[in-house]
Amino acid sequence: MSTPFGRSRTPVNAYRMVGVETGVVTGSPHQLVAMLFEGFMDSVAQARGALAQGHLEAKGKAIGRAVRIIEEGLKAGLDVQGGGQLAVDLRDLYDYVTLRLTQANLRNDAKLLEECRALIEPLQSAWVSIGPQVAEARK
Template identity: 40%
Template sequence: MSPYSAAARQYQQVNVQSSIVDASPHRLIQMLFEGALERIAQAKGAMLRSDIALKGELIGKAIKIIQGLQGSLNDTDGGELAANLDQIYDYVIRTMIQANRQDKPELLDECGRLLAEIKSAWDQIADASPTL
């Protein structure tokens, strides 16, 4: 790795960390969706290249992010919406595990579509709204 690559990676980490510190709860959820969608796309690329180790690592990271989204649900105030999202997140996690085991990129596409739909709805919510 060149010194420039190391410096760029370090700058990126500082930039991400400062973005997290300055972000509202609404923006943090958006960032989680963005991270999950990015990891799913990267995992699909690794899968198509037959890079088994990277595919597994990226799917694992995406699952952890989705579990974070799942853990952020407010079961008390979120009602039926929170329960439905919990079921969708559970489905996405199980489908990603299946995609990893069976090497099926179309299953990753399905997971990405579901999360993108939820993210799109979340993006339309005003920043001042309470977290679900």
């Protein structure tokens, strides 16, 4: 059985998925974006590990999951029309990361995977750091 973004339900993943599914149902918009960033980082790490072990099918699946998180999650949530220059810049960054992930997949290139991780990590850190302010504003 598969789950969102293609992760299979093994006994090990089943418990984790309960937490993810609960977070999706009960999470605030801020928490949902944080989950997307976490899922992206997890997918890139899985791709790097699979590549290092020569598991090319697993590498491809993990990269595909990372691309879907960028395209169907992070990028799809942008309001490019009303979001100003920041939204445009994020869209362009997400397009670039998608391109580099695709190249990493085609070339089996761990350095490109690291580049993608390094590009998204500051966004993830900034997003997590504003969590307390967002929670306070929702009260």
